[in-house]
Amino acid sequence: xxxxxxxxxxxxxxxxxxxxxxxxxxxxxxxxxxxxxxxxxxxxxxxxxxxxxxxxxxxxxxxxxxxxxxxxxxxxxxxxxxxxxxxxxxxxxxxxxxxxxxxxxxxxxxxxxxxxxxxxxxxxxxxxxxxxxxxxxxxxxxxxxxxxxxxxxxxxxxxxxxxxxxxxxxxxxxxxxxxxxxxxxxxxxxxxxxxxxxxxxxxxxxxxxxxxxxxxxxxxxxxxxxxxxxxxxxxxxxxxxxxxxxxxxxxxxxxxxxxxxxxxxxxxxxxxxxxxxxxxxxxxxxxxxxxxxxxxxxxxxxxxxxxxxxxxxxxxxxxxxxxxxxxxxxxxxxxxxxxxxxxxxxxxxxxxxxxxxxxxxxxx
Amino acid sequence: xxxxxxxxxxxxxxxxxxxxxxxxxxxxxxxxxxxxxxxxxxxxxxxxxxxxxxxxxxxxxxxxxxxxxxxxxxxxxxxxxxxxxxxxxxxxxxxxxxxxxxxxxxxxxxxxxxxxxxxxxxxxxxxxxxxxxxxxxxxxxxxxxxxxxxxxxxxxxxxxxxxxxxxxxxxxxxxxxxxxxxxxxxxxxxxxxxxxxxxxxxxxxxxxxxxxxxxxxxxxxxxxxxxxxxxxxxxxxxxxxxxxxxxxxxxxxxxxxxxxxxxxxxxxxxxxxxxxxxxxxxxxxxxxxxxxxxxxxxxxxxxxxxxxxxxxxxxxxxxxxxxxxxxxxxxxxxxxxxxxxxxxxxxxxxxxxxxxxxxxxxxx
Numbered sequence: 001x002x003x004x005x006x007x008x009x010x011x012x013x014x015x016x017x018x019x020x021x022x023x024x025x026x027x028x029x030x031x032x033x034x035x036x037x038x039x040x041x042x043x044x045x046x047x048x049x050x051x052x053x054x055x056x057x058x059x060x061x062x063x064x065x066x067x068x069x070x071x072x073x074x075x076x077x078x079x080x081x082x083x084x085x086x087x088x089x090x091x092x093x094x095x096x097x098x099x100x101x102x103x104x105x106x107x108x109x110x111x112x113x114x115x116x117x118x119x120x121x122x123x124x125x126x127x128x129x130x131x132x133x134x135x136x137x138x139x140x141x142x143x144x145x146x147x148x149x150x151x152x153x154x155x156x157x158x159x160x161x162x163x164x165x166x167x168x169x170x171x172x173x174x175x176x177x178x179x180x181x182x183x184x185x186x187x188x189x190x191x192x193x194x195x196x197x198x199x200x201x202x203x204x205x206x207x208x209x210x211x212x213x214x215x216x217x218x219x220x221x222x223x224x225x226x227x228x229x230x231x232x233x234x235x236x237x238x239x240x241x242x243x244x245x246x247x248x249x250x251x252x253x254x255x256x257x258x259x260x261x262x263x264x265x266x267x268x269x270x271x272x273x274x275x276x277x278x279x280x281x282x283x284x285x286x287x288x289x290x291x292x293x294x295x296x297x298x299x300x301x302x303x304x305x306x307x308x309x310x311x312x313x314x315x316x317x318x319x320x321x322x323x324x325x326x327x328x329x330x331x332x333x334x335x336x337x338x339x340x341x342x343x344x345x346x347x348x349x350x351x352x353x354x355x356x357x358x359x360x361x362x363x364x
Numbered sequence: 365x366x367x368x369x370x371x372x373x374x375x376x377x378x379x380x381x382x383x384x385x386x387x388x389x390x391x392x393x394x395x396x397x398x399x400x401x402x403x404x405x406x407x408x409x410x411x412x413x414x415x416x417x418x419x420x421x422x423x424x425x426x427x428x429x430x431x432x433x434x435x436x437x438x439x440x441x442x443x444x445x446x447x448x449x450x451x452x453x454x455x456x457x458x459x460x461x462x463x464x465x466x467x468x469x470x471x472x473x474x475x476x477x478x479x480x481x482x483x484x485x486x487x488x489x490x491x492x493x494x495x496x497x498x499x500x501x502x503x504x505x506x507x508x509x510x511x512x513x514x515x516x517x518x519x520x521x522x523x524x525x526x527x528x529x530x531x532x533x534x535x536x537x538x539x540x541x542x543x544x545x546x547x548x549x550x551x552x553x554x555x556x557x558x559x560x561x562x563x564x565x566x567x568x569x570x571x572x573x574x575x576x577x578x579x580x581x582x583x584x585x586x587x588x589x590x591x592x593x594x595x596x597x598x599x600x601x602x603x604x605x606x607x608x609x610x611x612x613x614x615x616x617x618x619x620x621x622x623x624x625x626x627x628x629x630x631x632x633x634x635x636x637x638x639x640x641x642x643x644x645x646x647x648x649x650x651x652x653x654x655x656x657x658x659x660x661x662x663x664x665x666x667x668x669x670x671x672x673x674x675x676x677x678x679x680x681x682x683x684x685x686x687x688x689x690x691x692x693x694x695x696x697x698x699x700x701x702x703x704x705x706x707x708x709x710x711x712x713x714x715x716x717x718x719x720x721x722x723x724x725x726x727x728x
Contacts, residue, residue: 081449085513092515120484123508123521124601144487149449151456157487158522237488 002222006141006229008161008236015141015165015225019214022055022130022168026063032163034126035099039066041091043114044105045074048132052171056105056130067103068094072113074106076261079113079147081156087117101126101163107133108266112157115145119160127162132171134183135267137221138190140165142232142242153253153261159237167225169217177210177302182267184209184301187220189274190227192294193244196340198223199297206300244342247334248273251357254319258311271303272360279356281336284345290336307361316357317350366586370505370593372525372600379505379529379589383578386419386494386532390427396527398490399463403430405455407478408469409438412496416535420469420494431467432458436477438470440625443477443511445520451481465490465527471497472630476521479509483524491526496535498547499631501585502554504529506596506606517617517625523601531589533581541574541666546631548573548665551584553638554591556658557608560704562587563661570664608706611698612637615721618683622675635667636724643720645700648709654700671725680721681714 001018016028034040040060044053049071060067070090072078091102102125104114111129118127129140146157175183184202187209191199201223202209208216228245235242252273255264264272278294281287295305307316333348365382380392398404404424408417413435424431434454436442455466466489468478475493482491493504510521539547548566551573555563565587566573572580592609599606616637619628628636642658645651659669671680697712 081445085445088513088520089515092513092519120520120522122519123510123523146487149452149456151453155456155486156452156484158484159487 002218004222004225004229006161007233008143011143011161011236013162013164015167015229017167017169017218017222017225019169019218021166022052022059022171025056025059025130025166026065028164028166029060029065029101029128030063034065034101036064036066038097038099039068039094040101040103041087041094041096041117042067042069042103042105043072043087043110043117044069045072045078045107045110047074048106048110051174052105052132056103072110074109076109076148079109081147081149084113084116084147087113088121091117091121096121096125098122098125101128103128103130105130105132107131107136108139111136111139112144112146112154115143115160115162116147116157119145119158124160127160129162129165130171131165131167133175134172134180134217134221135186137167137183137224138186138228140167141225141228142245143236144238153257167221169212169214169221172217173212175212178265178268180210180212181302182265184220185267185271185274185298185303187224188297188301188303189245189247189270190224192274192297192336192339193247193334193342194227194231194340195223196338198227199339203297203300206302209301240344243332243344244334247336247342248275248277250320250333251276251316251353251360254316255307255311257319258315268304271298272305272307274298275305276356276360277334278336279359280333280348280352283352283356284335284348286335286337290338293339294336306363307357309361311361313354313357313361317354320353366582368586368589368593370525371597372507375507375525375600377525377527377529379531379593381531381533381582381586381589383533383582385530386416386423386535389420389423389494389530390429392528392530393424393429393465393492394427398429398465400428400430402461402463403432403458404465404467405451405458405460405481406431406433406467406469407436407451407474407481408433409436409442409471409474411438412470412474415538416469416496420467436474438473440473440512443473445511445513448477448480448511451477452485455481455485460485460489462486462489465492467492467494469494469496471495471500472503475500475503476508476510476518479507479524479526480511480521483509483522488524491524493526493529494535495529495531497539498536498544498581498585499550501531501547501588502550502592504531505589505592507600508602517621531585533576533578533585536581537576539576542629542632544574544576545666546629548584549631549635549638549662549667551588552661552665552667553609553611553634554588556638556661556700556703557611557698557706558591558595558704559587560702562591563703567661567664573665604708607696607708608698611700611706612639612641614684614697615640615680615717615724618680619671619675621683622679632668635662636669636671638662639669640720640724641698642700643723644697644712644716647716647720648699648712650699650701654702657703658700670727671721673725675725677718677721677725681718684717
């Protein structure tokens with residue numbers, strides 16, 4: 001088992017990564033001071049529950065814990081205020097108190113939803129993350145939790161750090177190939193923004209990662225989490241530096257929105273977005289091989305790097321105007337300087353962005 | 365204008381108290397760094413809006429601010445997830461961003477609702493409190509914000525400190541007499557838990573407070589806020605000491621619940637609860653004049669100290685079992701030691717509490 005520490009002062013916490021470590025969940029819970037006097041709540045979804053819920057419940061019960069579970073439908077639609085209220089109802093009926101914990105067993109949706117429940121139930125209780133996707137290596141570091149408002153994603157949320165993350169790579173073995181690639185998009189992104197060697201390592205080890213070879217997976221997740229943890233430690237509440245984590249996300253979020261949040265997976269959309277950011281960088285005078293190199297890294301883990309023909313450039317541009325990263329009306333982009341280094345550029349001309357989106361389509 | 369500082373490290377903030385200080389709201393907002401580039405949201409209710417909303421909007425606009433407003437129905441029913449979502453919709457449509465602020469113009473309900481919006485809109489934005497009730501001198505110190513779940517009050521919330529509180533006592537002049545007394549209940553409570561002299565001052569100045577004599581009011585609010593701020597500074601997240609602020613609240617919340625949150629005002633219910641706590645103290649061996657003294661202080665500001673005949677003791681006892689202050693199944697009571705001093709007593713026998721509730725009724 002590998003242990004990575006996220007340094008956030010009194011809110012610091014460890015990420016445990018390994019194969020088969022779900023079998024130590026009860027022990028780890030005791031180590032982190034979870035009380036046996038109060039009930040705890042496991043939130044999961046109907047895709048994950050059949051595989052791992054019984055195991056997690058048994059593990060905690062065998063260590064003397066009382067647990068109840070709430071299963072939500074899998075998918076983004078569960079990040080709604082309505083499902084949030086239903087989970088709250090289960091927590092109240094289950095008599096959770098201020099010493100209780102909420103466990104998120106699943107991917108990003110479950111983590112965001114259960115995390116926001118933990119952040120706000122009785123004004124905040126203990127939160128434990130058990131990610132079951134590769135994508136969640138990103139969302140489980142940094143404490144950003146949220147649900148969606150019908151008008152916009154992630155508008156309602158909080159910063160609420162877990163007390164621990166238990167990352168058992170065995171839970172990743174049943175992921176469909178598209179989900180694997182989608183998750184690897186954030187891993188490659190962590191290399192692209194801050195670690196040139198890691199970016200090239202991802203490219204070289206693309207096929208091992210795609211086939212979920214444990215050693216490569218554990219190294220990749222640990223390094224990916226470590227890079228993100230490093231950024232978050234320096235800017236917990238997203239005041240400045242943390243924005244670099246949004247490489248590819250401005251265009252990516254617009255692609256997700258225009259696709260109706262079903263057509264493109266998150267990682268697919270941001271992969272296309274990162275290809276776009278590299279094109280934008282070249283337009284703004286950065287080295288001319290950035291796009292080729294970025295695209296080769298993304299292709300190494302089977303990610304798309306162009307927009308399908310039928311996607312409207314106008315709708316992508318419209319969707320970007322609603323992106324919440326335009327603080328105070330300014331258009332901000334994360335632009336690569338070289339592989340492993342980015343900068344935050346304010347006042348990027350809208351026309352340059354439009355031209356990039358047109359190019360992304362033209363190449364498809 | 366008096367200024368009181370609530371010391372909470374990087375979350376410290378001032379409370380401004382005075383007559384007519386709403387006229388300086390724009391200036392104070394600028395002093396606290398509110399940006400003129402982003403829109404701000406005023407949340408108020410339909411009782412307060414006709415009196416003060418136009419003035420607040422004008423004040424902010426005259427200083428160059430862009431503001432939008434959302435008016436909710438007055439009363440506890442607005443502390444629902446549904447109204448919360450409606451306010452979020454207004455914020456999104458009004459294009460509030462991360463640099464925006466939410467102003468709460470009103471009493472405790474508006475403060476709790478708007479505060480929870482501020483705590484969770486885009487994972488947290490700036491919050492400004494403009495209390496228009498005496499009761500809000502209590503709720504505007506300490507950063508506890510929340511909405512209700514259909515199954516229980518204040519179950520969904522956060523700790524979110526304002527950047528400033530602007531307390532204009534002129535806004536209190538239109539309060540109905542019952543609301544005045546209800547607010548004074550928390551003021552007397554602050555004396556009872558920590559400041560013997562202030563408790564007696566409240567009794568001596570009861571009629572001045574009831575007639576809203578500005579000098580007495582400003583002194584009483586400042587001292588009440590200061591005592592609460594002192595407790596909150598030592599225990600921001602309610603880990604221990606802060607529990608003493610719950611004097612009278614365990615029985616009080618049960619009285620409110622059994623009365624259906626309409627029959628008794630909050631201050632009335634906790635006044636009866638504080639009379640009960642004094643009885644309980646005597647039963648547990650504390651000085652025999654506690655109940656008489658406590659009752660005389662509450663009566664001096666026209667508060668009830670007994671339960672009406674038709675209120676069922678069984679239902680009060682049932683309601684108390686659901687109170688969230690019973691952490692890990694233990695029954696905790698705040699018990700007076702003398703006037704101006706309390707202690708936290710765990711494992712108070714249920715029978716002693718039942719006997720106190722019966723006495724509260726017998727005296728009516």
